[in-house]
Amino acid sequence: MEEDLDNILDDWFIESIKIYKDLHVYQLENPTQVLEWTSGRNVCVAGYTSSSKNEILELHLPLKLLADKNKGLCAERDFKVVHGGFADGPVRRLRHIPGTRCAVTNDGHSSSLQVWDLGGDDSDVIRRTGSVEGGRTGSVRGSRIAARPSSQPQVLHGAQSDDVRLTEITSGRTVYKLEVDSSDALSSLQFVTDSIVVAGCCKGSILVADIRSPAAPQVCCPPASSAESVLWWTDASASSSRLIRLSSCGQAVVSELRMLGGGAVCQAQLDIQMRGSDSEDVVVSWAPALDDCIAVSGFSGAVQIYNTSLWKSDLQETTPLFQHRGHMVSSQQPDGVLTTAHAWHPERPRTLLSAASDGSVHVWDWVNQSAAESGSADPPT
Amino acid sequence: MPEIKVTPLGAGQDVGRSCILVSIGGKNIMLDCGMHMGYNDDRRFPDFSYITQNGRLTEFLDCVIISHFHLDHCGALPYMSEMVGYDGPIYMTHPTKAICPILLEDFRKITVDKKGETNFFTSQMIKDCMKKVIPLNLHQTVQVDDELEIKAYYAGHVLGAAMVHIKVGSESVVYTGDYNMTPDRHLGAAWIDKCRPDILISESTYATTIRDSKRCRERDFLKKVHESIERGGKVLIPVFALGRAQELCILLETFWERMNLKAPIYFSTGLTEKANHYYKLFITWTNQKIRKTFVQRNMFEFKHIKAFDRSYADNPGPMVVFATPGMLHAGQSLQIFKKWAGNEKNMVIMPGYCVQGTIGHKILNGQRKLEMEGRATLDVKLQVEYMSFSAHADAKGIMQLIRMAEPRNMLLVHGEAVKMEFLKGKIEQEFSINCYMPANGETTTVTTNPSVPVDISLNLLKREMALGGTVCYGDGFLVSSEQALKELGLNEHQLRFTCRVQLQDPHSDPDTLHRIYTHLKSVLKGYTIQHLPDGTVMVESIVIKVSSSAEDPNTKVLLLSWSYQVTFLRC
Numbered sequence A: 001m002e003e004d005l006d007n008i009l010d011d012w013f014i015e016s017i018k019i020y021k022d023l024h025v026y027q028l029e030n031p032t033q034v035l036e037w038t039s040g041r042n043v044c045v046a047g048y049t050s051s052s053k054n055e056i057l058e059l060h061l062p063l064k065l066l067a068d069k070n071k072g073l074c075a076e077r078d079f080k081v082v083h084g085g086f087a088d089g090p091v092r093r094l095r096h097i098p099g100t101r102c103a104v105t106n107d108g109h110s111s112s113l114q115v116w117d118l119g120g121d122d123s124d125v126i127r128r129t130g131s132v133e134g135g136r137t138g139s140v141r142g143s144r145i146a147a148r149p150s151s152q153p154q155v156l157h158g159a160q161s162d163d164v165r166l167t168e169i170t171s172g173r174t175v176y177k178l179e180v181d182s183s184d185a186l187s188s189l190q191f192v193t194d195s196i197v198v199a200g201c202c203k204g205s206i207l208v209a210d211i212r213s214p215a216a217p218q219v220c221c222p223p224a225s226s227a228e229s230v231l232w233w234t235d236a237s238a239s240s241s242r243l244i245r246l247s248s249c250g251q252a253v254v255s256e257l258r259m260l261g262g263g264a265v266c267q268a269q270l271d272i273q274m275r276g277s278d279s280e281d282v283v284v285s286w287a288p289a290l291d292d293c294i295a296v297s298g299f300s301g302a303v304q305i306y307n308t309s310l311w312k313s314d315l316q317e318t319t320p321l322f323q324h325r326g327h328m329v330s331s332q333q334p335d336g337v338l339t340t341a342h343a344w345h346p347e348r349p350r351t352l353l354s355a356a357s358d359g360s361v362h363v364w365d366w367v368n369q370s371a372a373e374s375g376s377a378d379p380p381t
Numbered sequence B: 001m002p003e004i005k006v007t008p009l010g011a012g013q014d015v016g017r018s019c020i021l022v023s024i025g026g027k028n029i030m031l032d033c034g035m036h037m038g039y040n041d042d043r044r045f046p047d048f049s050y051i052t053q054n055g056r057l058t059e060f061l062d063c064v065i066i067s068h069f070h071l072d073h074c075g076a077l078p079y080m081s082e083m084v085g086y087d088g089p090i091y092m093t094h095p096t097k098a099i100c101p102i103l104l105e106d107f108r109k110i111t112v113d114k115k116g117e118t119n120f121f122t123s124q125m126i127k128d129c130m131k132k133v134i135p136l137n138l139h140q141t142v143q144v145d146d147e148l149e150i151k152a153y154y155a156g157h158v159l160g161a162a163m164v165h166i167k168v169g170s171e172s173v174v175y176t177g178d179y180n181m182t183p184d185r186h187l188g189a190a191w192i193d194k195c196r197p198d199i200l201i202s203e204s205t206y207a208t209t210i211r212d213s214k215r216c217r218e219r220d221f222l223k224k225v226h227e228s229i230e231r232g233g234k235v236l237i238p239v240f241a242l243g244r245a246q247e248l249c250i251l252l253e254t255f256w257e258r259m260n261l262k263a264p265i266y267f268s269t270g271l272t273e274k275a276n277h278y279y280k281l282f283i284t285w286t287n288q289k290i291r292k293t294f295v296q297r298n299m300f301e302f303k304h305i306k307a308f309d310r311s312y313a314d315n316p317g318p319m320v321v322f323a324t325p326g327m328l329h330a331g332q333s334l335q336i337f338k339k340w341a342g343n344e345k346n347m348v349i350m351p352g353y354c355v356q357g358t359i360g361h362k363i364l365n366g367q368r369k370l371e372m373e374g375r376a377t378l379d380v381k382l383q384v385e386y387m388s389f390s391a392h393a394d395a396k397g398i399m400q401l402i403r404m405a406e407p408r409n410m411l412l413v414h415g416e417a418v419k420m421e422f423l424k425g426k427i428e429q430e431f432s433i434n435c436y437m438p439a440n441g442e443t444t445t446v447t448t449n450p451s452v453p454v455d456i457s458l459n460l461l462k463r464e465m466a467l468g469g470t471v472c473y474g475d476g477f478l479v480s481s482e483q484a485l486k487e488l489g490l491n492e493h494q495l496r497f498t499c500r501v502q503l504q505d506p507h508s509d510p511d512t513l514h515r516i517y518t519h520l521k522s523v524l525k526g527y528t529i530q531h532l533p534d535g536t537v538m539v540e541s542i543v544i545k546v547s548s549s550a551e552d553p554n555t556k557v558l559l560l561s562w563s564y565q566v567t568f569l570r571c
Helices: A003-008 A011-019 A257-262 A326-330 A369-374 B077-085 B094-114 B123-131 B214-230 B244-259 B269-285 B288-295 B310-314 B331-340 B359-364 B395-405 B421-431 B458-467 B481-488 B509-523
Strands: A020-027 A042-046 A054-060 A079-087 A093-097 A102-106 A113-117 A127-132 A144-147 A154-158 A165-168 A174-177 A186-191 A196-201 A206-210 A218-220 A232-237 A242-247 A251-256 A266-269 A283-286 A293-297 A303-307 A322-324 A339-344 A351-356 A360-366 B003-008 B020-024 B027-031 B063-065 B090-093 B133-136 B148-154 B162-168 B171-175 B199-203 B234-238 B265-267 B305-307 B319-323 B347-350 B369-371 B377-379 B383-386 B409-413 B434-436 B444-447 B471-473 B477-479 B496-504 B529-532 B536-539 B542-548 B555-563
Touching: A011 A020, A011 A326, A011 B214, A020 A326, A020 B214, A042 A093, A079 A127, A079 B421, A093 A144, A102 A144, A102 A154, A144 A186, A154 A186, A186 A232, A196 A232, A206 A257, A218 A257, A232 A283, A242 A257, A242 A283, A251 A257, A283 A339, A293 A339, A322 A360, A326 A351, A326 A360, B003 B171, B003 B199, B020 B162, B020 B171, B027 B162, B063 B077, B063 B148, B077 B094, B077 B123, B090 B094, B090 B162, B094 B123, B094 B133, B123 B133, B199 B395, B214 B234, B214 B244, B214 B347, B234 B331, B244 B265, B244 B305, B244 B319, B310 B319, B310 B331, B319 B331, B347 B359, B359 B369, B359 B383, B395 B421, B409 B421, B409 B444, B421 B434, B434 B444, B509 B529, B509 B536, B509 B542, B509 B555
Parallel strands: B027 B063, B063 B090, B090 B133, B171 B199, B199 B409, B234 B319, B234 B347, B265 B305, B265 B319, B347 B383, B409 B434
Antiparallel strands: A020 A360, A042 A054, A054 A079, A093 A102, A102 A113, A113 A127, A144 A154, A154 A165, A165 A174, A186 A196, A196 A206, A206 A218, A232 A242, A242 A251, A251 A266, A283 A293, A293 A303, A303 A322, A339 A351, A351 A360, B003 B020, B003 B444, B020 B027, B148 B162, B162 B171, B369 B377, B471 B477, B496 B555, B529 B536, B536 B542, B542 B555
C-alpha cells in the first residue's frame, strides 16, 4: 500500500469520522495565541514572533460549517481573510470591544495596549488608531485585557492586581481603578456583568469588584491545597455564576461566584501533565452553550473537555469527556507541539476553535460519544 | 521608458472567466480565453472589442496561450478563433490539447442541444480551432517568432495545467493560470525557477483564503459515503476523467480494506476507456514520485472495485458507483441517477463544478423536482452532496510563488481592490515590489528597466577604470565609476605626482611660502589660490609646501604635488 495513504488513514483519521460531526484543519503562516470572536461568524488571530511584523487577521468561518440546512450543497470549506493588518511587535492578547469594530492588543511584555480599527466594508485593512497606557512600565508578563460588555468602549487592563484600571478608549481617561494593596501577577481579567469584574491571580487568589463602587474588592484566597510554586488559571461564567480555577498540577476547583468564601462546590484532578513555569499558553474556559462543561488547553498538544457535573467535593481523578488530539496527530513534531489557545463558539454547543505552536488552527464540532453510546442525553444545552 | 501593458478583458467586477491581454516589447499575447459560465448571452464571451472593433484578430495578436482545460479558461476559444476570427498560433500543453476538445464538445452539446441556443460554436469549429494548436512541453523554450519566446512550467491544479513564462528581449512576464503550492496526491505542487520576470500575473480569487486541508475534505467524503452505506443506501459519484476519479477510488478501496466493509464498489465502463486513454498522457506528464505511486499499480486493478454493469443498478442493498459523465447531463451517470433519485437513503456526491443546463447544476442549486424528457417529473429525494477537491493556491501559496520566481512587479486579476488592500500591502512590504490590481477592462502599464547588453574591449575597460569614467559591468550595464567600484568591492585609488624645486631664499619657511603665495596670486589671475593655515599653498588642487634643506637654511625645497587630472600649468 502506498505510504502516502497509510499516513492518511491513520487511527486518528479513521476515528475522527465517528467522533467529529465537522472537522476543518488549517495552517497559518505563523502560530497564533489569539482566538477572539468578533461576531458569531468571524474570529481574529495574530502572530507573536519577536522579530518581523506580525499579522492580525480577521477570518470568516467556512460557510459549510455555518450552513445548517442545505449543508450538503455548500462546498466552501476555507477560511476567508476578511480583514488584515500589521503589528510592530508580538500580539499576545487581543480583545474585541463588543458592539464596535474596535480591538485592543497587548504584546505580552509591557503594560501599554494598542487600539485598532478592524475595518468595515469599504476596506480590508486593520489599522492602528491609538494606544492606551498601562499603569506601570517594564512589567514582564504583559497586561491582561477585558472589554466592558456595554456599548461604551471601555477596557479593563493590568498585569498586576494593584495595577488594574478601567480606561475609556476614546479619551484615555481612567474611569476606575482596583483598590488593592498587594501586587500579584494576574492570569485573567473578566467582566461577569457590565459592572462586576473578576481578576484571577497566578498564585490562585480571586478578586471580585463592582466598578460602580469605590469599595475594595472581595478577596478569595487560593485553594487550600495550593503551594508556593503552583500557578493558577481562572475562568468565570456569567451565565452559571460559577468560577473555575485550574492549577499547574492539574487540580481543578469549582466555586460559586456569589459565595466565594463558602469553599469549593466540587473539584477534580485532571488527566494532564504538570506544567513548568511557562504559563503563557494555558487556557481554561466554561462552555457558553453546554452546561457544566469546560475546555482546557496548553498542557500538551491536546484540548480536553470535562463535564464538571460529574465532579465530587473531594479531590478525585477524572477523565475528559472528549479529547481533541488533532494538533498532535497532524504535526511534524508530535511531541513538541503545544496548544496555544482555544475558544468555544458563542452559540453552537460543541463547536470549538483551537490553535497550536506549529501554526495550525482547527475548527471542530465533536460528538459526545458517551451519550451516543449509552443513549442518554447530553449535558443540557 | 519601455513598458508592459496588461488588460484583463471583461467588465466591472466580473469574475469567473479568464482572458488577459499582454503587450510586451511590441508583441500582443492573449492569455487564456475563458467562457463565463454564469451568463446565457453574449456576456459569457470575453469582450474582444478592446482589441479591435470589428474584423479578425489575427493581425493584432502574436499568439494565444491556454493554461489548462477548465472552461473558464478555454471555453471561448473556438468562438474566438472561428467566429470572431484568429488564424495565428494557439499554445497549450499536450494533455490540455487532448482534453480541451472533449470538454468543449460536451459543453457545446449541453448548451445547444439541451438549452437550444443558437449563437454558439459548432463541432466543426472546435475541430478547426484545435488544428491551430501547437503543443508545449514543460521547461522547453519555444520561439513564437525571432523575438518572442515562451516556456511552460508545471502548475499542479489539474492534469496538463501550466504556468507560462513569456519573454521578448530582456522583458518578461509570467502568467500562473490556476495553480497550487501544496502537493496534491496525483498532481504535485507548482514549481518555477528564479526567473525574475518583470511582472508575475496571478488570479486573486483564492488569494484571501486559507485553505482547509486535503485530509479533511477526504474525511468528509469517506464519512458521507460510510453513512449512506451504513443505512443501506446507494451512492452515485459522477466523475469526468482521470486523476480525481482514480484518487477517490484509491481512497475508498483503502478505507474499505481498513474497515473491512463488504458493500460493492463499481466503476462504469465508460470511465475505464477514458481512463486508459488519459493514463498514457498522464505518464509523460507526471513526475517520478507520482509515476511510482500510480504506474506501478495497474490502473483499475482494485480488490474491492469492480466493473459496472447496467443491471447492477437494480440490485438491492448498499453500493457505490463511479460513473461518467461528471455533470449528470447524459449517459450512464444520468441513467443511474434517475433510478436512485427517489429513495432518501441514497446519495449523489458531486466532486466538481457543473455547467448551467445540466441536472448536476440544478440539483446543486437545491432543485428537488426535475423535468425530464416527455414532461415526466423526477422527485429528488436522495441526499445531494457537493464536494470540492480542486487544488488552488491560497494567501500563503501566493507568497511562496513570489518567493520562488522573484518578480519585479506583481499583478493580481479578478479581485475587488477594496477587498485586496491588505494582501497588496503585505506583498509590497515583504518583497518591496509594486502590486497592481486592475479591474476588468482596465489597463495596467508597468514600466520596466530593461538592460542593453554592451560589448567593450579590455583595453578600453582598463583605461576607463583608470580614468574614472563610466564602466561596463556585469551583464552589460553602464554604471558610474563609484557604482562599479562599490559593486566590485574595490577602493578608489588616486594618483598624485610630486616634484621638488630648489631655490635660494634667506627668509624663514613660512615667509618664503608667503612670498610664493603673493607672487603666484599676481601672475596666475583667474585661478583659485589659497594660503592654508596648515602651512601649504594651493593652486586649484596643486599643493605647495616649503621646507629648508638640513645642510643650508637658505636653500629652500619646494614640494609640488598634483593629481593626474590636472593639466600642467606653465609658470
